[in-house]
Amino acid sequence: MDAMPTARTVGFQPGERNVFFHILTACNLACRHCYINPAQHGTATLSLDTVRSWLALFSRPEQATNLILLGGEPTLHPDLPAIVRAAKALRYAVTVDTNGFLFHDFLDRVTPRDLDYLSFSLDGPDAAVNDPIRGENVFARCTTNIRRAVAAGFATSLIYTVSSLNIDHLHRMVPLVADLGVRRLFIQVIGLRGNPATSACQQTNDWQVAPEQWLAVVPRVAEEAARQGVHVIFPKVYLDPGELFLCAGIFAENYFLFPNGRVYRCPLCEDHPIHAFQIEDNRLVHRDGLTEERFFPLQIPEGCVMNRLLQPGNIDYHTDGTPMHHISCCMLKQEVRPIHS
Numbered sequence: 478m479d480a481m482p483t484a485r486t487v488g489f490q491p492g493e494r495n496v497f498f499h500i501l502t503a504c505n506l507a508c509r510h511c512y513i514n515p516a517q518h519g520t521a522t523l524s525l526d527t528v529r530s531w532l533a534l535f536s537r538p539e540q541a542t543n544l545i546l547l548g549g550e551p552t553l554h555p556d557l558p559a560i561v562r563a564a565k566a567l568r569y570a571v572t573v574d575t576n577g578f579l580f581h582d583f584l585d586r587v588t589p590r591d592l593d594y595l596s597f598s599l600d601g602p603d604a605a606v607n608d609p610i611r612g613e614n615v616f617a618r619c620t621t622n623i624r625r626a627v628a629a630g631f632a633t634s635l636i637y638t639v640s641s642l643n644i645d646h647l648h649r650m651v652p653l654v655a656d657l658g659v660r661r662l663f664i665q666v667i668g669l670r671g672n673p674a675t676s677a678c679q680q681t682n683d684w685q686v687a688p689e690q691w692l693a694v695v696p697r698v699a700e701e702a703a704r705q706g707v708h709v710i711f712p713k714v715y716l717d718p719g720e721l722f723l724c725a726g727i728f729a730e731n732y733f734l735f736p737n738g739r740v741y742r743c744p745l746c747e748d749h750p751i752h753a754f755q756i757e758d759n760r761l762v763h764r765d766g767l768t769e770e771r772f773f774p775l776q777i778p779e780g781c782v783m784n785r786l787l788q789p790g791n792i793d794y795h796t797d798g799t800p801m802h803h804i805s806c807c808m809l810k811q812e813v814r815p816i817h818s
């Protein structure tokens with residue numbers, strides 16, 4: 478009988494550092510759930526020299542650091558291959574998150590040795606589901622480029638953002654991901670940032686997924702994908718009874734950099750000017766006053782404070798006033814590893 482792959486929580490690893498670096502905010506697409514917020518993050522495209530300086534600010538060659546290069550669409554940056562190589566020279570483990578268009582002949586200008594992972598975003602197993610969310614012909618373009626990347630020897634991953642628009646189709650991603658030869662599947666939950674946080678969107682779209690639906694669907698699909706040889710990572714979202722709540726702002730080292738120099742420690746805070754750090758004249762400045770760091774130590778029965786502040790409607794309560802679910806830090810992940818790894 479086959480062994481059953483099962484989900485396990487990936488606790489915050491002591492010494493692990495992650496730098497999420499938005500090198501621009503421009504994008505060729507206009508996804509319905511886009512979380513980029515130019516009013517808060519600026520519209521600049523950072524020059525190669527500036528990117529190099531900022532990479533140096535966060536590099537610690539003696540300590541493993543993951544660098545995730547993001548946009549907007551990062552391949553719109555004409556110097557992305559040089560940025561990737563500069564990051565490797567600083568001993569970052571480098572991932573590029575792309576919407577699949579791979580501008581400026583990106584695949585031909587980097588090698589699989591330059592990149593640890595090339596990560597593609599897709600929100601449906603076919604054009605009928607994906608394209609109403611991400612744009613016309615995006616499914617075809619993205620899957621064609623995933624196949625090219627896999628054939629060229631790049632390690633690839635795929636990000637699927639779950640919402641009420643596509644959760645019923647998540648199970649159909651399993652055969653697609655296996656067929657494409659993608660090694661890792663990241664299942665994300667739609668957040669209330671960027672477009673989904675605007676009042677117009679909230680009135681016309683009920684994109685959030687109920688806890689029962691998430692818990693019934695996501696772990697089961699992840700286990701099936703693992704049986705097909707795919708490593709699956711997804712957010713914990715709801716802590717199990719008795720499970721310890723930890724805030725990544727205190728217990729982990731994550732930095733989210735934007736082209737206007739804002740540096741956040743918590744992604745839920747990104748729509749608000751409460752960033753913990755600011756890059757000024759290529760120096761990292763710790764900000765005083767009311768910043769996100771004031772919220773991290775607060776202990777509330779609901780779990781994550783920022784979730785309680787930003788998405789209060791998502792928490793249901795028992796008649797005695799206690800919350801039905803304890804919301805984990807959005808950076809706490811679960812994983813299901815493939816049986817054969």
Ligand code: SF4
Binds near residue numbers: 504505507508510
């Ligand atoms: S590809 Fe990313 S940055 Fe571009 S519109 Fe979609 S979600 Fe936003």
Ligand code: SF4
Binds near residue numbers: 726742805808
């Ligand atoms: S999501 Fe919540 S728990 Fe996680 S870093 Fe932000 S405030 Fe802390």
